[in-house]
Amino acid sequence: MGSGEWCLQKRDDLRTDSFPGNENVSETGSLSIIVLGASGDLAKKKTFPALFHLYLQGFLPPDEVHIFGYARTKISDDELRNRIRGYLVNDKSASHLEDVSKFLQLIKYVSGSYDAAEGFQLLDKEIEKHEISKSSQEGSSRRLFYFALPPSVYPSVCRMIRKYCMNKSDLGGWTRIVVEKPFGKDLDSAEQLSSQIGELFDEPQFTELITIWERNWSRTCWFFVLLIASSCPFGIATTLIMYRLAGWLCLSYYCLKLHRNMLIKKNIVFREDFGTEGRGGYFDEYGIIRDIIQNHLLQVLCLVAMEKPVSLKPEHIRDEKVKVLQSVLPIKDEEVVLGQYEGYRDDPTVPYHSNTPTFATVILRIHNERWEGVPFILKAGKALNSRKAEIRVQFKDVPGDIFKCQKQGRNEFVIRLQPSEAMYMKLMVKQPGLEMSTVQSELDLSYRQRYQGVTIPEAYERLILDTIRGDQQHFVRRDELKAAWEIFTPLLHRIDKDEMKPIPYQTGSRGPAEADELLAKAGYVQTHGYIWIPPTL
Structure with a gap:
């Protein structure tokens, strides 16, 4: 799984x-x-x-x-x-x-x-x-x-x-x-x-x-x-624990006071640039929420949002993850956008009138002291314009922006899970030259460049080895499984009853335009004209 x-x-x-x-x-x-x-x-x-x-x-x-x-x-x-x-x-x-x-x-x-x-x-x-x-x-x-x-x-x-x-x-x-x-x-x-x-x-x-x-x-x-998730390697995903809990800068970043003043949203994204590819019959029974969001992306959300555990013992980590899930408020229909790529129902194994979403953007809101008012956006889809899995933390605009940086995009902290595993901070720097102008750049830790010759294991390798060794850190208790299903079951039942319809979108696109509109309503600002380029060896 x-x-x-x-x-x-x-x-x-x-x-x-x-x-x-x-x-x-x-x-x-x-x-x-x-x-x-x-x-x-x-x-x-x-x-x-x-x-x-x-x-x-x-x-x-x-x-x-x-x-x-x-x-x-x-x-x-x-x-x-x-x-x-x-x-x-x-x-x-x-x-x-x-x-x-x-x-x-x-x-x-x-x-x-x-x-x-x-x-x-x-x-x-x-x-x-x-x-x-x-x-x-x-x-x-x-x-x-x-x-x-x-x-x-x-x-x-x-x-x-x-x-x-x-x-x-x-x-x-x-x-x-x-x-x-x-x-x-x-x-x-x-x-x-x-x-x-x-x-x-x-x-x-x-x-x-x-x-x-x-x-x-x-x-x-x-x-x-x-x-x-074969497309979500746990080597860098579990680096979140080290990032969250080690180092003064990281602890300051998660300090409640700084957080309330600085964070605007957190975006967890899983994109695939291909469709069901012969798995239409299987996929149609579950859909993108059951296949990706309810399990994989929700697990990443827990690692991002959990409080510091008593220790690194698996039980203590899972205690904190369960607290996060139990604090998630019911999902609102107006904070969900579903999509289905054009051509999905051409698969002979898919029912002609299938209502199964192949794309979903869902906003989760965590009702606790640290995360009140911060939207957590989970987005997953098939047949999109790129293949990647990443966590994107966007910071609020600087008050009194004398450099007019807002038009270039907000500062962001990005954890790229796959491909080209990396962690980088997008921020404004001075444009080289005599003019006092700004340009968006990054502080970059790219794993391929920094750790040359080190093999990053696939998710299946890591978890099979953990099972053999009896290491339960990456596994989830029954109460955590129950809490995860409690979050999404009401929404899934509405979809299954055709009360919510997926919006058609073109293969190779970003998904339905309505999804970008939902992100804008949640306060997310897209960066235009800036593309992160993984460093070459």
Whole structure:
């Protein structure tokens, strides 16, 4: 589940650092990674390439790891490997052809249904063979199930795993389950899905977990819901935490007094310059708000708006994120603009009369002492004029502007998440020369230039590795998931009932003109004539 990273768990109890005996849980030994839905588009394009890059960097040692693909499609091991190969061999891995071949040999395929015992019993036998071949010591067997599947099959697959594929007591170790977003379609469906899966892995399993760990056993099951956005890398996104909490300048920037005097708006943007591209049937079921805004952009908003946590422990960070979400006021219809790009319904998998938005601009308002009166604008869309994900903080105009700078645009702090990861401050400087005139420029930290030779991991790599390590910082609790859905469910229901219609917009444009008008009403001033150019190496 894209961009983000959700962990459903008991809020007050399921804390890794509070588990009795948690220090005895092994993070070494036999590791079986099972990709469910292995023959699908997501697994080929994202999951397997992420696993390959982790393998290249030494995080998946071949003497410990085996990868299993599971799906209904009846193909052989070699057929699956050949399907994956083309997504591993690219510009990044052209010099690793031998590594590609070695990695593919770690993959074995098992075919079976998602709701019948036979396939999962066979899968369990194959996993056991791997564990035995690695001579796993007691308590050192690890199983990670990655769901590259639609949410409709989550409950049945979880039942099969719970009954047939959990770690056996003679090997112990852990079982962790990772699912892709979207997790439900609204508050009720998300809560229902949480309860269905929670009956198998969450609260009942946790109750058993305390007793088991007190006996120095390590049979555990974690349930992670990942909100992974392939276009929203978490390396620089989580730099927000460091930016927010370290350094006098940054603390001053977030000081309440300065904030009320200086900030005018915060804009969180996710743009794609392509349409649904063969995923029309899937996308039409969810739309841009469920696909991007309710999860990925809302997570970024939390990192931007949260207060300083007690510590950097995952639970303390998530406590502050939940407070932000619970402070968001109900969304007003007049502060929403929906769009649908022309040609979207030409996709044969999309219903002819589809009302699904492919573009949305939504203004959220946080009702607390720090952010009262500051609009947070979330904007996402497909088939636009550019591809980027960024956070844009715009400052108010300087009182008594004797240099007449307003016509050139406001000062802004921009965090570019992708592409060309960077943080830069747009500000007015003196135009070189003898005249006393101003020009807009920037103070620029471009990652590609500053950190040459350093690989910035893709979101899927980061979050899969965190799951293996048991690092829950990028995952979200059940109460956070509930709060996120509470914000958007009323709006989504109005859209589903056709009470709100998307406005047509041209492919390759900025989206509907009404969206820019909404931004202007919220106090946003566009900069004309200035374009940030990423530095070249």
